[in-house]
Amino acid sequence: MPVYIRKHPLEIPPPSEKDWIKKDEEENFFLQDPDQIFDSLPQPFRMINKLVTLVFEQAWEIIEKREALREAQIQKVKPTLYLPTAEFQVMGRANCLAASGQHVFVGLSSGLAVFNTPSCKRICAWESTRLEICAIRASNLGNETHLLVTVDDMGLARLFYFYRDSLLLIKVLNEVEEISKRNTCVEAELSQGGDYAGILLQGSTEAWLEIYRLPKESWLKETDHSQAAAAVSSFRERRLSQASTKSLDLPGEGSAETESPMSANRVETKLSLPVLLLKVRSPKPLTGSTFKSPLEALMKIDDGSVIGLGQNHMIKDYQWEQQDAIFRSTFEKHLERESEPDSKEEKPSHAVFHFLLPSRILQIGPEIKAQPDVPTGISVHWNGSHNLCLYLLTRPSKEKTDAELKPDTVWPCAAPITCSAVTSCSSYMALACEDGMITVWDRCLGFPLAVTALPEGCLSRTIHFLQTSAAPRDQLPRPKVQLLVLCTDGSLHLVTVSGPRESRTVLLADRSEDPDQTISAVAPIPAFPGAVLVFSWDGTVCLTDTATPQTVCHFITPPSHTVASPWQPVFTVDTTNQCLLLQGDEQQQQASLPTQTKGNQSSIFLFYFDSYQSMKVFPAVPEPPPDSLQHLPWDERCDIFLCDRLQRLPDLSQQVPKCWSQLRKHAAALRRESRKK
Template sequence: MSSPKESPIQKMRLPVYIRKGPLEVPSPSEKDWSKDDEEDYVLKDPDQELDSLPQPYRMINKLVNLLFDRSWEIIEKRDAEREAERSRVQPVVYPPLLESKLDNIPKCMAISQDYVFIGEANGFSIYNLYNAKRVGAWEKVKVDVTSIWATDLGSEVLIAPVDETGIIRLFYYYKESLFLIKAINEVEDASKQTTCVKMAVSLGGDFAAFLLQGAGDVWLDVYKLPKDTWLKEVEYPQLTANPKKKVRQLQLNPTDSVTPDNLETDVCTCFKGDVKLSLPVYIMKIKPPKPVTGTTFKSPLEVFAKVEDCCGLGSGQNHFIKDSQWEQHEAIFNASYKKYLDGEWEEEPLSTATFHFLLPSSVIPMPAEARGPSGVACVLGIHWTGSHNFFFYSLHRTLKDKVDPESVWPCAAPIAVSSLSCSGSYLVLACDDGVLTLWDLQKGFPLGVVALSKGCFCQSIHFLKYFLVHKGQNVYPEFPMKSRMKCVVLCTDASLHLVEAEGTQGPAIHVLAERSVKYPNETICAVAPVPALPGMVLIFSQDGSVRLMDVAKPQIACAFAPPRAYCLAAPWNPVFVVSSHHPCFLLRGDHPDEMEHTDASRDTRNSIFYFSFETYPLLENISRNCTISQSDLAANTAFPQTLPLEKRCERFLHEGFLNLEKKLVKEEEHWTRLRRYSLLLQKRISVSDATSSPGPSGKVSASRQLPPRTPCTEGTL
């Protein structure tokens, strides 16, 4: 006889635990009885049904529910963002006017005069700004240019490219001819190679400074540039090499690669390596200030007796502190912050410097024999990382002179950022506590001090050419404005601020844009003023968008975007350049597949997009009518500060006479009112004297008492 078929429950084998010892069966009691019958039982809490599941099914069920809830929240959030995006008023987006395809990936760009200088692998190329034609290049194997500067010297251009090894070279571009001047920090021994971190050229191109670092040290080399001698040498070249040696010529077609076998003689330029130009004159070497250490002097009298120069006393320099005092301060510091000092210390990075070439002004007293011609830089201003002081060094010195600062500006906090206007008239020092000091170097006095909001710290400062709002439109005055400046400050929290200062009036600060919490992809990563459009700045966001903001309103005027094939993924590091003299800017197109594919044989899309403000309807009128004449401003009473001094005095006297006539009329009205009031008081006093006389009983009659007086106003007289 076959055994009965097992049920699924019987097939489940559960572990059986056998208890040792006699089995004790508890006696039943009424407390253990169920009060409700099973037929009438209703499950009040639905979650109790899930709790009754065995493990691990109960845990799996909770994870599935949690995953479903989180997915539903994400779906609702994205749906709300799409709905909000549809309801937003999007600015007008303009495409580029021209696209220039390149063989190599452009790593950096610079604009000077009518030329664009693009750093690439194995050198740099020169393009015409208007027709995007290649007009020249400098090539060297395994020299990838990572950054490039171009300075206008009048009819010539000074080019300074830096390659990936940190070597900086100076080139001279004149009448479509390129000359190599010098490799500043190139050495034969690779172990002694230094790196160029930063450079600056003075206004007019008379001086240049290079921040170099190497072997654990950092310093600043300053040179005087013989630009007048260069002009004579290129006009009358003296070839030092074989004159029969052919000069390599470069063709114009940007799509063809430049090789020694590809030489066409159509309108082209050439690199003249045989022409030797005069080398820059080395002036001085500036090192970071040394840390304050203990002195061997025993008394203050000994200090004053042996100190030669006292110009630095009281300015944060020339400190003389005993070793014992330093030891006491160090012991107190270690005892107070012991719990923070026990951990491992990271090695501090090398100090860097920010430096500016300053024109002659009344801020820094210079001897008469040291002053140069007007418009030529005479002082180098510099501040180092973590330093409270801004140093001034005279440029009229030789190598034999001692390199000491002529003057020092101490600040209450370490200087984080500094910026000098294009004209060299205004200087802004931003400390790491969010305080900005505005200086008018031409007049020699501070325009004021402003503080950013709490939690905001300065990241970069961009000067705007001073503009006015005339009939709802931003315009530039034809004549220069004195002691008036405007600048845009980008903070570390991606907020944007506008700082304004006018003469003796206190500076004002306005928030242009705050960090978007609702749209984090629109975080601002770079800002660039547009000199061709008054009061306009380009804003580059992390999502790849480029927008034009009117800082006077403030609002977004329009946006610019490359074709859809060049969709940019966040975070974005834009490569762009804005022309100072032309109404245009250039933007590199980054294809999203460039970072994923490294095969050199593939057809890459390396393009430079050209945007011209004059070709767009919203900006056409602004770019062409961006200036206002002095006569139009004189007729408008809204801008009395823009008038000449004679006109302002004449208007002031005229307004004074008009106000005097108004004052005479008001005085007559006040005098008439005063006479009426005096007559009324006399009547009340006479009536009160008559009623206050005693009657037969010697008391004043209550029926003849005057009512209480009310205050007299202009309407009651």
């Protein structure tokens, strides 16, 4: 019987697909799922299974987070919802709002309209086809007179004068005969009392700021004269119409008076034009020096009492290149290896400027009498610049506006300035830089009040000063400043400054994971200290109390409307009538209305704060701030300073021993180091 004999020995086969488990994971694997060893899949199905399982687990985690957030929102106490107390319709789409006195100015897609706030009635309008007003700034001049400056979609800045239900166009500030030479207006501002106006213009190669002096006193006289002439002409026409009706002796009409078609609004009034006062050009990029000697550089400097912008220097191009090469070779390991910046520096194209009242920062001299409520200077900082430039408005008329204007004062910062804010009384100024540092300046005393830092990774987008209680007249005002800072990541912070070393930052709203709840804008309410309006992308308008901090209530539109463009809401806070004006759009679901009616009308909703019960949680309106100390007599100022010094004496006596102990320790350390050497 033949027997088959294997020539080669039996070999151990290679590991199969079942042996994919690692040795260190074998015990845990069998403990978790012993049956999985019989269900293992071959490649590539095993990898696909792992990916599907990973996606499922990540999706399940997201679902669990959303469910937890939804349950937390359900269990959370819902704030009170308040509907608007009044409403008025405007023809066309409203792009911007401005409240001044008892009037509301609405920038439309076809011009400008004026409404009365208490009655919500339209007073007058300035219409122009194919012209869309994008921004409005208003200033109350008193006696039902207001000054307006507008910017349209074509970049034209117009100056209007509203007087006794009449809207007059004074001038187009950047109008030129040739369209090719027109410069675009980027931003426009008015001073608080309407004494000055500023527009930021941008050309093809550079940008500059123009400041105008406004003859508001002469405008009032000219409008009074024109109104009187219009009344006389109207009276004469009525008399002529009466005489003509009597001579004709028509039956049924008798001697009834007829209204003249000529009215005061139709009388052409030519007002005096504003005067160009300053022209501030954007700073030039720093380049190598062209001077051959230091004497030539000194000849270019008119006054050596002010720190300049660094243009007149003796550093050559090759010296900068050598220093840059040495720096990069020394710190090559610490430098970020990213794409190298362009060799050509971009010129600044945008600036932020504020009108400043008299203070110790800008000395105007004893020969010029300054009024406490009239601006005496402006502050300007350009994008990407470290310097805050201050310019005087009380300049002699001999200087040429076309000449290169040098700043009167320069405040250099450690990082580029991103945004700034000034209080209404110009007592404090806040500067936010790209490194997250915020500096609060006391303009009356002339030194920084405090320097504080935002949390890491937060960059300021907007800054607002909050209203605080005022000090009595017989005491020095204690420096307590509150800042509302909205960051670029959507977080909201409250910065409280009480002194050089006393600053505190509170997180009011963290960055939301839901994009619809991202904060789009904030606005403080001056009449209610600590009250802040917060607008979100989903159309929510909530009132937050910064002292708690908690949401007090929500302002909502009627069910038939929604907040228009919630990512950039059109609203304004009327400080005179204490109300919020907000634009709303009609819901798309109401298809029964004609399409033309929807597109040609916009709804403006008014929320009067005094009519809501929840507003009582805020403290009473603080007393008006006392007169500035620099306007008091010298004997009263000395008494106030001495009393304040006497009150601070106990605190100073406690700080003196600490300072002496620190000095002794420092002196002892210096002695030890000197002995070792």
